[in-house]
Amino acid sequence: MKKLDTIFTIICSAGLCLLLISQFAFKSNANANPFRTESADAEWRPPALPEQLSFAGEAVPLERWDVKERLDREVLFNAYNRANILFLLKLSNRYFPIISERLKAAGVPDDFKYLCIAESNLLPGAVSGVGATGFWQFMGGTAPGYGLEANSQVDERMDVAKSTDAACQYLKTAYAKFGTWTAAAASYNCGMGGYNGQATFQQTKYYYDLHLPEETNRYLFRILAFKHILENADALGFKVDDKDLYSEIPVRTVTVTSSIPNLAQFAIDNGTTYKILRLLNPWIRGKSLPVKSGKSYTVKLPVKSS
Structure with a gap:
């Protein structure tokens, strides 16, 4: 009988220990942050900005606080959209050679390939909320004026070579009007009339001195951000093996x-x-x-x- 009492005491003690452990574990889990993951222990730091930057051979005045902070914002927003940057690194291998060839043939600086990214993310079927379509986001009513057919059967806004040629026509006209490629790029967003109206009122054509609608302000800096990130992808931690790049389809x-x-x-x-x-x-x-x-x-x- 004494032996049975000893066994009974051991069993009860073990059960009590298990009960205490389970209660402690439940309390610990209840106090845990349900949204915390392993990645939450990582440090998140802003990507380094370049000491110098240019667009189409024109210097970006990064010594100015307003310019530097606007660039910083777009670099932050886009660099931490890591999936999209990796996707662009893959997709640009297919489309950049075609776009660069057409830009060079037209005498337009190669940096404008980053404007194409800002417009459509290099997606031929991209359509904006107002109906702008294709690689360079031409409106249906504007496209024919630049030699693009756009109807229910044929929409050349989605042809990378033809739409790039059309964009070059616009950009060269804007460059001749405003005198800089930076202004030409900004006007691609707000229109030549919109840019000219602001330049006339503010008595300067220099992009970095103009107070423009917020969309246009962000637009040029998004282009600069894409240029900085994609041209320095490896240094910024974006690694894509050559075998994973999207090649041009034969x-x-x-x-x-x-x-x-x-x-x-x-x-x-x-x-x-x-x-x-x-x-x-x-x-x-x-x-x-x-x-x-x-x-x-x-x-x-x-x-x-x-």
């Missing part, structure tokens, strides 16, 4: 001079699918492709497998 082209009533059948006849046809030619908007007399389109198709 294609063959065919010139279409007559209407295609059924693009799905056209795709099949050319060894591909309607889906791939649309992905390679985002400017095609419908299920058919009407071609007016004397008009032609260059259609991209996958390279035939050997």
